[in-house]
Amino acid sequence: MTFLAPGFLIAAGIVAAGVGVLHLIITREPSVFRLPTARFAPEIETRERSRAIEPRHLLLMLLRMAVVLVIGAALARPVLAPARTSLIRIVLLDRSRAVADPREAADSARRQVRPGDVLIGFDSAAAELSEPADSLAAWARNPARGRLSTALIAGLRAASRHRARADSIELVLISAMAREQVDAATDSIRRLWPASITVVPVTARTDTASTSVTLRGGPDDPLRYALPPASAAPGAIPVVVVRGTPAALDSQVTVAGGVLVVWPEPPVVPEGWQIGRPDTVGAVAAGPAVVVAPFVRTATHPESDAAPVIARWVDGTPAATERPAGQGCSRAVTVPVPRIGDLVLEPRFRRLVAELTAPCGGRVDWTPIDTTRLARLADAARPARALAAGLAPVEQVPAPWSRWLLVLALLLLAGEWLGRRTVSP
Amino acid sequence: MRELTSGALLDALRGVHWPARRVVGGVVQGGHRSRRVGASPEFLEYRPYQQGDDPSRIDWKLFGRTERVAVRLTHDDASLRTMLLVDASASMAFPLETRAKWIAAASIALGLAAVAHGDGDPVGAAIVSDSVELIPARTRRGTVAGIQQRLVGIVPGGSTPLTPVLAAFRGVRRIAILSDFLGDAEGLLPVAGELVAGGAEMIAVHVVDPAELNPDAGGHIVVDPEDARVRRPLGETELPIYRERFAVFRAGLAAAWRGAGALYHEVSSAEPPDRVVRRITGSARLP
Numbered sequence: 251m252t253f254l255a256p257g258f259l260i261a262a263g264i265v266a267a268g269v270g271v272l273h274l275i276i277t278r279e280p281s282v283f284r285l286p287t288a289r290f291a292p293e294i295e296t297r298e299r300s301r302a303i304e305p306r307h308l309l310l311m312l313l314r315m316a317v318v319l320v321i322g323a324a325l326a327r328p329v330l331a332p333a334r335t336s337l338i339r340i341v342l343l344d345r346s347r348a349v350a351d352p353r354e355a356a357d358s359a360r361r362q363v364r365p366g367d368v369l370i371g372f373d374s375a376a377a378e379l380s381e382p383a384d385s386l387a388a389w390a391r392n393p394a395r396g397r398l399s400t401a402l403i404a405g406l407r408a409a410s411r412h413r414a415r416a417d418s419i420e421l422v423l424i425s426a427m428a429r430e431q432v433d434a435a436t437d438s439i440r441r442l443w444p445a446s447i448t449v450v451p452v453t454a455r456t457d458t459a460s461t462s463v464t465l466r467g468g469p470d471d472p473l474r475y476a477l478p479p480a481s482a483a484p485g486a487i488p489v490v491v492v493r494g495t496p497a498a499l500d501s502q503v504t505v506a507g508g509v510l511v512v513w514p515e516p517p518v519v520p521e522g523w524q525i526g527r528p529d530t531v532g533a534v535a536a537g538p539a540v541v542v543a544p545f546v547r548t549a550t551h552p553e554s555d556a557a558p559v560i561a562r563w564v565d566g567t568p569a570a571t572e573r574p575a576g577q578g579c580s581r582a583v584t585v586p587v588p589r590i591g592d593l594v595l596e597p598r599f600r601r602l603v604a605e606l607t608a609p610c611g612g613r614v615d616w617t618p619i620d621t622t623r624l625a626r627l628a629d630a631a632r633p634a635r636a637l638a639a640g641l642a643p644v645e646q647v648p649a650p651w652s653r654w655l656l657v658l659a660l661l662l663l664a665g666e667w668l669g670r671r672t673v674s675p
Numbered sequence: 676m677r678e679l680t681s682g683a684l685l686d687a688l689r690g691v692h693w694p695a696r697r698v699v700g701g702v703v704q705g706g707h708r709s710r711r712v713g714a715s716p717e718f719l720e721y722r723p724y725q726q727g728d729d730p731s732r733i734d735w736k737l738f739g740r741t742e743r744v745a746v747r748l749t750h751d752d753a754s755l756r757t758m759l760l761v762d763a764s765a766s767m768a769f770p771l772e773t774r775a776k777w778i779a780a781a782s783i784a785l786g787l788a789a790v791a792h793g794d795g796d797p798v799g800a801a802i803v804s805d806s807v808e809l810i811p812a813r814t815r816r817g818t819v820a821g822i823q824q825r826l827v828g829i830v831p832g833g834s835t836p837l838t839p840v841l842a843a844f845r846g847v848r849r850i851a852i853l854s855d856f857l858g859d860a861e862g863l864l865p866v867a868g869e870l871v872a873g874g875a876e877m878i879a880v881h882v883v884d885p886a887e888l889n890p891d892a893g894g895h896i897v898v899d900p901e902d903a904r905v906r907r908p909l910g911e912t913e914l915p916i917y918r919e920r921f922a923v924f925r926a927g928l929a930a931a932w933r934g935a936g937a938l939y940h941e942v943s944s945a946e947p948p949d950r951v952v953r954r955i956t957g958s959a960r961l962p
Contacts, residue, residue, distance in 0.1 A: 283895035283909075286766035286776075286857050287887045290920035291897055291907035 252334070252414055254327035254649060262322020266315040273311040313666040317659055324655035329414055337635060338416035339367040340408050344425035346373040346396025348616050350453040358424045358450050366415070368408050372396060374558075376404035395611045396431045398423075398627070402439045409443075410641050418635035421447045426454035427624060430615040440627060445636040449628045455616045461509070462486040463607050466500060467493035473513070473587045476594045476603040487578075487609045494518060504576035509610055513583040519549040520582035526550035534569050534585055536561035536605035537612055541598050549584035561585065561606060570606060579610035678782050678948070679827050685789050685819075687949035692727030693790045693956040695755050695849070696876045696938070721745040727956070755876075756798075756812050757791040758847045759784045760840060761826070762854030763804035765900040768831035770886055775944040780853040780882045781826040782948035783955075787851055788822045790956055796849075801840050802826065805833025812847070834901040838862035841870070849876040851955070856881055856928055858901070868935040877937035878955060881928060884944045890917070 253259055285291075343359045345352070363369050369379045373394035401423065409419045421443060425431065440447075462480045465473065471493055480486075488508035492500050496512050504510050512520045519525055525548060533542040537560070551568040560581065561570035570583040583606050593599050605613060619627075678684065724733060724744040732746040761784045767777040784800060791798040792814065799812035800822050808829070810822055836859040837852070844850050850870060852863070856879075871877050890897070890909060899905035909917060925941060932939040942951045 281893075281895050282906075283891070283897050284769070284771060284900045285887065285890055285897040285909070286769050286855060286900055287890075287917075287921055288897040288899040288905050288907050288909075289857075290924065291909045291917045292913050294908060294913070 252329055253323075254329060254414065256326055258325035259319075259322045262319050262325075265322070266318040269314050269318060270311055273307065273314075310666065310669045313662055313669055317662045317666060320655050320659040320662060324652045324659060327649035328651045328655070329649050334414070335366060335416045337418045337420060338412055338638075339364065339420045339422055340405050340412075341367060341369050341422045341424060342376075342401040342405050343369060343371045343379070344373075344396050344401070344423075344431075344452065345371045346394055346426070346428075346431065347611055347614070348396055348426035348428035348431060348454050350426070350455045355424055355452045358452055362422050362424065362448075362450065368412060370401070370404045370408060372401040372404060374400065376400050378404075378408065395614075396425065396428070397433065398425065398431045399433055399435045399439050401425070402436070402443065406439075406442055409636065409638075413638040413641045416638055419445075419638055419641070420635045421445065422450060423447050423627070424450040424452060426616065427451050427619050428454050428616045429619050430613075432619055432623065437626065440629070443636065444632065444641075446629050446632040446634055447627060448634075449624065451618075454618055455614075457485055460486045461489045461607060461609060463489040463491060465491045465493070466496075467491070471515075471587075472589050472594045473603070476587070476600045477607065478600070478604050489607045489609075491607060495521075501575070501580070504578035504580055507577040507610070509578050509607070510575065510580045511583060511607055512581065513585075513587075513606070516546070516548045516586050519584060522552055522555055523582060523584060524550040524552060531563045531565060533564035534561060534602065535564075536570065536602055537608075539598065539601040539605045541593075541602050543588070543593055543599075545586055545588075547584070548586070551584075557582075560612065561602075572610065574610075581606065676778065676827050678778055679785060679823060684782055684786055684949055688786050688789055688952055689793075690726060691790050691953060691956055692725055692794055693757075693787070693796075694727045694729070694794075721747060754814070755791070755794075755796045755848045756846075757787075757796050757849040757851070758812055758844050759787060759798070759800040759822075760837060760844070760850060760852045760854075761800060761802045762837060762852070762858070763802050763829050763831045764834050764858055765832050766834075766855055766857045767882070768900070769884055774831065776855060776882050776884045777829075777831045779942065779944035779946070779948060779951075780880070781829070783880060783882075783942065783951050784851070784853050785819070785823055785826060786948055786952035787955065789819045790952060791849075792819050798822070800825070801844075802829055803835050803837055803840055804829055804831055805835060807835065807840055834858060836862065838866055841866050844870065844875070845873065847875060849878075851878040851880060853880045853882060855883065860928065864931055864935055867932070867937055871936035877932075877935070879928075879932040879937050879939045880951075880955065881925070881939065881941045882944060883925070883941060887921070888918075888943075890914070 339362065341359055341362045344355055349355050359369060370376050371379045373396045375394075405421050405423075409421070413419065427449070461478065463477050464480070465471065465477060467473065473491070473493065477491070488503050488506070489511060490496075490500050490503045490508065491511040491513055494514050495518070496510060501510055514520060517525060528546050528548045530544050531547045532544060533540060534545060535541075545563075547563065547569075551571070555571065557571040557573040559568040559570070560572045561568070561583070563569050569585050570581060572579050572581045574580075585602070585606070587594060608614075721734065721737065721743075722745060724746055728746050734745055734747045737743060737745055761780055763777065763780075767780060768774045769776050788798045788800065795814060797812035797814045798818060800808075800810045802808040802810075802825060808825055810818075810825060837854060838859050841850070841852070841863060847870075850867075852867075856863070867877050867879070894908075894910045897907055897909045907913070929939045929941065938955075940951070940955055942954075
């Protein structure tokens with residue numbers, strides 16, 4: 251057991267010692283008793299010193315000392331922790347789509363992780379792993395985009411959680427270091443870690459991830475004019491855009507890792523969505539693409555749908571979602587394509603369509619981050635390890651024993667009150 | 676105060692008489708022998724013999740005729756004006772939780788009042804707490820209830836001396852003092868002696884509590900409730916000295932009162948009051 255705030259325990263020990271000393275040396279006047287025949291008692295000095303060394307007073311003294319010590323122990327926040335080591339390593343392992351070979355990343359993690367260290371896997375979310383091998387099977391084709399901000403936040407929290415187990419904590423980042431994994435918050439989050447980060451790069455994917463888009467719609471469908479040109483490059487990811495209800499054949503595209511985009515024309519809505527009262531909304535955004543235009547919205551996103559949102563209306567409500575399907579994914583898009591006007595020919599709309607027909611997880615950019623950014627991420631000028639004592643405040647670390655110690659203190663106080671009543675005359 | 680209001684005490688004393696210890700002068704009809712002897716007292720009536728009556732007053736001729744035991748009353752039978760001086764000072768409120776001394780004194784006073792009233796004697800009381808409540812001696816119905824009511828309503832306190840009240844009892848033929856005699860005991864004796872010399876019958880009832888005879892020697896400081904300056908330690912070492920001194924005090928008190936011509940009774944607050952009343956009234960027999 252260790253104490254997160256041992257100062258309280260030390261203070262309680264001093265106070266308890268004082269209680270014991272007072273019990274032994276304090277003088278008190280004997281109790282007064284009304285007796286009409288008091289005059290017949292001999293006239294001698296009425297003050298005498300009495301020491302509380304009778305067994306009943308000793309018990310009271312011990313009870314009082316115990317109350318003080320237990321309260322001090324509760325405030326000192328005891329935690330049952332394994333013996334402290336000198337160093338704990340927190341390894342952040344990239345499981346995103348940018349990693350070319352998941353086995354390479356897993357092997358790098360095995361080399362870094364020692365017994366007692368913490369392994370956290372991340373892509374768009376982060377979770378603590380028990381062993382690198384158990385996540386290998388799930389990496390065969392992980393379409394999720396990795397985010398370094400998510401990884402760093404998970405690492406900071408893990409460091410705070412485990413600060414009681416070691417004197418120092420080291421952070422190791424095993425990642426493809428792709429440009430798409432960095433966002434505007436990454437630098438700010440990085441600065442929260444007081445030490446350097448050991449960066450272990452793994453091979454990033456190099457395939458261009460081009461798409462080959464096929465439209466299942468009418469000959470006069472205006473969307474045809476906004477779609478990106480089909481790529482003939484080998485390995486292009488097939489994307490099928492269905493302008494109505496998809497057929498079984500259409501869903502086959504996701505089996506091999508392609509994308510099925512269900513983009514019906516109003517008043518039809520994708521499966522699971524609800525037909526709402528038409529209203530006009532002024533803009534829609536998907537990734538970096540934004541289109542400002544008076545869209546007439548007819549579909550309502552169900553609240554029970556937890557699929558990731560890839561496009562939003564200007565009021566924040568979802569306009570398109572994506573969910574995994576087979577080895578690829580399926581998207582539901584409710585952005586109406588205007589039949590009147592030349593919006594579909596404008597570059598901003600075409601960029602929106604490019605985002606909505608991009609490969610699963612959005613448009614990819616597996617270009618490695620530049621060396622300047624990499625150096626900023628590693629920040630070798632900082633100490634290699636962070637001192638555990640300097641990490642997150644003690645209040646954020648759970649100490650369940652404190653609650654029970656306070657209950658024990660209350661019971662001891664009740665015992666002290668009972669003991670005081672039997673002792674007092 | 677349940678002992679004073681339950682009625683059990685008065686029931687237990689039904690039929691008890693309190694005969695005069697001395698020959699009484701006076702012309703009011705009563706149950707005591709008149710000093711007018713040798714004259715031909717006019718016959719008034721027969722009264723059934725009651726316990727305590729002088730056997731020489733039994734009319735044997737009547738017994739021979741009717742087998743009824745009755746005493747002959749004449750116009751010369753005298754009453755005995757009786758006053759009860761009840762000490763209700765702070766020292767009587769002991770122990771603090773039960774006030775057993777006060778309840779004992781009040782119960783005995785009530786019992787004596789009921790017995791005297793039952794004998795046809797005018798009876799009254801003076802209850803001395805931090806003030807004096809005087810109930811004049813009367814024979815009317817309700818006298819005993821009035822005394823009872825006053826006793827129930829008293830909370831012992833204060834330290835008013837008894838001597839001036841006793842001194843005002845000149846002319847009273849029978850006086851009973853119920854007290855712990857921890858106040859102005861020295862002042863009472865001369866006045867009592869004067870009253871006895873003047874023909875009054877004096878009874879001193881000394882009320883003592885068992886906790887005063889054997890106090891708890893737990894290393895306390897004991898304080899006189901009527902004089903806070905008196906503070907003494909009372910532990911195992913002091914207890915034998917205390918007991919000896921208190922015993923000497925009680926013995927001296929008994930000797931002094933008897934020497935003054937009074938009847939002296941030491942009663943414990945734990946003793947049943949009806950038994951005490953019987954003891955007091957039974958000892959008051961004509962020589």
